[in-house]
Amino acid sequence: MNANNIQELKAIVGSQWVATEKEDLICYGYDATPGFFNLPEAVVQPGSKEEVAAILKLANREKFPVYTRGSGTNLSAGSVPAQGGVVLSTARMNKIFAIDPENWTAVVEPGVIVSELNAAVEKYGLIYPPDPGTVTTASIGGTVAENSGGLRGLKYGVTKHYVTGVEVALADGSVVEYGGGNVKAPGYDMVMLFTGSEGTLGVLTKITVRLVPAPVTRRSMIATFADLAGAGRSIAEIISNKIIPATLEIMDNYTIRTVESFAKLGLPVEAEAIILAEVDGDADTVEADAVKMEKILRENGGEVRVANSAQERDQIWAARRAALPSLAKLRPSTFCEDATVPRDKVPDMVRIVTEIAARNKVEIGTFGHAGDGNLHPTIVTDLRDAAEMERVYAAMDEIFKTALRLGGTLSGEHGIGLGKLKYMPDQFGAEGMAVMRSIKLALDPNNILNPGKLVGEVH
Amino acid sequence: MNANNIQELKAIVGSQWVATEKEDLICYGYDATPGFFNLPEAVVQPGSKEEVAAILKLANREKFPVYTRGSGTNLSAGSVPAQGGVVLSTARMNKIFAIDPENWTAVVEPGVIVSELNAAVEKYGLIYPPDPGTVTTASIGGTVAENSGGLRGLKYGVTKHYVTGVEVALADGSVVEYGGGNVKAPGYDMVMLFTGSEGTLGVLTKITVRLVPAPVTRRSMIATFADLAGAGRSIAEIISNKIIPATLEIMDNYTIRTVESFAKLGLPVEAEAIILAEVDGDADTVEADAVKMEKILRENGGEVRVANSAQERDQIWAARRAALPSLAKLRPSTFCEDATVPRDKVPDMVRIVTEIAARNKVEIGTFGHAGDGNLHPTIVTDLRDAAEMERVYAAMDEIFKTALRLGGTLSGEHGIGLGKLKYMPDQFGAEGMAVMRSIKLALDPNNILNPGKLVGEVH
Missing domain, CATH: 3.40.462.40 (FAD-linked oxidase, cap domain/gating helix)
Structure with a gap:
């Protein structure tokens, strides 16, 4: 990144939402995983999907990495800016757009805190079941990107069982939308592909989730x-x-x-x-x-x-x-x-x-x-x-x-990030990894989105 | 396809499992969708994943289309061999490999009929909920490829809510496996990507499904x-x-x-x-x-x-x-x-x-x-x-x-196939379609798998 890039970021989001001072950068250099730390070159806090898209378009042109970050509670170093570049914080994008008590759905921005959504739907006798240990601090965007679980997983399942729609800014700056309030939908299951993709395929800008009746x-x-x-x-x-x-x-x-x-x-x-x-x-x-x-x-x-x-x-x-x-x-x-x-x-x-x-x-x-x-x-x-x-x-x-x-998997709910990356071939084999990397490259050919995580290096 | 290709197919599966006579081909030229018919050049019935993989490797080298077919009950012309080539019938691959009454899972070949699986798990007090109208004739492979629904969808969901693992032969003849008996798993959600992909990304050779207790x-x-x-x-x-x-x-x-x-x-x-x-x-x-x-x-x-x-x-x-x-x-x-x-x-x-x-x-x-x-x-x-x-x-x-x-979708459970293809851009937009096509090309660069369906032409 060069000084021009920083200026362009400031032009996109307003200069008060771009941090480049070391004391600010340090706060975004790690997450909740011990042993992983690296300084980003800037931290940017967009306020809308248009700003997110513009940041990605710039990053894709200039080929600098973008690390999307919710509340930084990640346990697999998934949000650590390991290769420099920009941390994109979703903290400002914290609106609950809609709660539909008839169709049992809610539409939110990624920065909404999980427990805030639950507080908002409670009055309709509904709950949003995924409840990671960090429920009072974790952002919904982070939990969708990591497919987080929680204490109620046995009966209620994990985050992926509740995400029915996503709006995503892609690496090239285009914005696509898949799914919505309907549980049934045709086409490749892009909603599930982005869910659990750990910020490597796009940046979530809007999420539709399914709610269920609160237990009596x-x-x-x-x-x-x-x-x-x-x-x-x-x-x-x-x-x-x-x-x-x-x-x-x-x-x-x-x-x-x-x-x-x-x-x-x-x-x-x-x-x-x-x-x-x-x-x-x-x-x-x-x-x-x-x-x-x-x-x-x-x-x-x-x-x-x-x-x-x-x-x-x-x-x-x-x-x-x-x-x-x-x-x-x-x-x-x-x-x-x-x-x-x-x-x-x-x-x-x-x-x-x-x-x-x-x-x-x-x-x-x-x-x-x-x-x-x-x-x-x-x-x-x-x-x-x-x-x-x-x-x-x-x-x-x-x-x-x-x-x-024992027939298990590397991660139930914390993601792979960098922390468990080296074990991935043990679970998926070389061919299984190659398929996932081909998808990463199809959606992010310049490898700007959380590079090096989940599927490792792709070039 | 040429005469050599037919000979090679016979060498792979045995000559009794390759049909090329017109009266045989006609039966595989249509499915349950009116208005769509085309003769394939051959019908091949593999008996194992190795045979499926070898067929795909040949097709990929010779660039002829492969149309995977379960029981042909499709309602969106998804299994019609619209561009000639080979119909790959999964009818012989109909083994139930395992039923695990402790972990509530079953592992089956794609040709198992849905109602046969239900009959097999009944004695454990378990059910496999997806129940399309064709439950007594449809193959599990077909219902997974189409993400079929049924009468119990409101409470129990659709096929995708029960598929936890897939083994898939890819266009290049490699065989990959994703997921398994665990509901929780890391990595891109390849299980969901193949589920509902209508035979355009690979051929299912083994499927793990989740079972649930039968209602009292x-x-x-x-x-x-x-x-x-x-x-x-x-x-x-x-x-x-x-x-x-x-x-x-x-x-x-x-x-x-x-x-x-x-x-x-x-x-x-x-x-x-x-x-x-x-x-x-x-x-x-x-x-x-x-x-x-x-x-x-x-x-x-x-x-x-x-x-x-x-x-x-x-x-x-x-x-x-x-x-x-x-x-x-x-x-x-x-x-x-x-x-x-x-x-x-x-x-x-x-x-x-x-x-x-x-x-x-x-x-x-x-x-x-x-x-x-x-x-x-x-x-x-x-x-x-x-x-x-x-x-x-x-x-x-x-x-x-x-x-x-009204905020709905083109298909709840019958798939897109050819029947609803022209409406896809209305639902997904040009950019949404482009992303799905990039995934199709990443996994099937020669476009041999059910070409022209679901995402349309990709070249």
Whole structure:
């Protein structure tokens, strides 16, 4: 980039929306992933799709990289400006254009915060189900680009199950629109192609999502297991009894001990695992499912506590929500991964991760979404300790290769970014990667959009 | 194609699986869409993915078209070999590889018939929800390629909501695999890109689908409306009361009269519309929703009959199932379209289609999936009557343009194929089409896969 480029950016968005001072740039040089940092050359904050399109047209002509950034909560270095260029922040594009309570849809700009959309649709008795841990800070655009999940994924699915329309500014500065309020639509599924594409194919400028009725009621419980196998059998039996909890979470012993030492919630520090579960829906179904689920948990050795008030429910979920923050307090650096395995492999995966931690002499707490196999082995370490970091990366290699060996995937909800890029050929093979790269090149021939991420280098 | 090509095809699959006699070719020259016919040069029936890959490699080298064909039930001329070349039938690739009752998945070859999969998973208390009208004849591969819907779409969604993994032979003869049993996966969503791509990007050789628990019970009802507006209000109120019927269908007066004259089911031939609905799920929810739904239908002027036995239920659905066959008996040619509009525009669309029929002096019966706005305006006519056909095509133009004007889409579940190709730029614009064509060219640079369909000519 040269001084002219900066001037042109200022002409597009107004000079107050272009930052080039080092103290500003530093804030946009990293995201929530440890170990990745690089200064961008400028940060630009467009206020409309026309401005986004003009920025891309300029970048495409001058061939500088554009890194779209929502709230920077990314856990796979997906929003780090690794090759310089411009960070395009969607923070100003935060309008809710429309909520349609008849057709259960909402149309939003990418910078709307997920929890703000939920607050806005609540009065119609509707919810937008995807609820990543960062729901109060993450932008919808970021969650669509990363296909984020969350605690309710087992019953409600992930972000892709709710996106029905996208307006996208492409690398050449044209703006296209696919889908809309209809669930059914013909043509290549461009809506799904852009969803989860991690900012490598275009910049989302408008998103249409599907809403669903809020559940009438819900029931939460927590079960303590002396042995992991009992927790595993419980998960299998809950599902095989055709109960679909909204949330079905697991925490391993390391995580339990860590949460307890910080949050003092009275968790059983000797337990090998705890399961936290919630069923929601109509009153009768919830009641029946909760009774069945409690019985299954007990029969498999679980000590069960059912929440009998909103306060007791909050206590249960406070324990789950404390998992990542508590682990993060242990050491200076936290790698929260999201290796995903088939549901019936969850106990194997938890056990193997514990073995990997011991073998490599690193500290790993594992918790996560047992119901859909999406675990969060969380490595706590210190980036400044080179010897330990070598063991951390070795452990990470083993974790991801184990997930794939068990029939799983590299990422359930955090994306690939740069963090997991090197494992991609293990999952997709050379030919599978080549096809994805051919799509990247078809849509972004100059490789200006989040270059080097997800599909790696394409030239 | 030359004689050598035919010999090479025989070498790949065995000579008994290559047909070149005219009487064989004729059977593969058309599908269920009137007005489209062309002879292929050969029909080839591979028995494995290796054979499919070898056929594509040959076709790519020799640059002849390949038209993948399931059971030929397509309603948009998607499987017609319009430019000669080879029809690739998946009929022999009909193995169910695996059913996993723990993880609720099934892995099948593309030639498996949809109802056969349902029969195979029934004993585990599971269902595969997509149920196009052709469920007993359509192949899973065809329904994935077309992203087929069906009667249960409102609650259960369409085929794309159940496909979690695909193995695909590409134009160059390589075989790639994306997704699998996990709902969560990183990378470009290639599974969704191939789903609904109408055979233009690759040939499906293996498909993984998600299964769901069979509903415990269900309740059906039929409601007769003297005026269409009452039916429309009912649909809106059912949804705004947060009831999600598995099935919520509408039939207009023309369809009612036609069904009654053929099937003698005691339908009210004076009614402007009937609504047929079914709620399914747990016993208590079904009971509560059925009571609420009946009340809404009555309050809006509906005369309601609730099925109190399996036999009465069958009677209700026999009326709906008789719609297309009855209309098809009226005249020699039947165009069953699937223009889709937002749910709240269904009454407008039904009324406008009736006006279009009158204005163009053609006969149109409209029925379909009111709950998701996916209607089937069905034009009955005679292809041999050139003057009438001119009016038919004029009416079709008006129908599709009306659907788009009301915020809808060209196709809810039948695909674009050749039948609706000319309307695609109206929905996607020149730039939207260009992006889809760039993806087609990235994956199929020689344009051998179902050329000319869905995205039109690409060179």
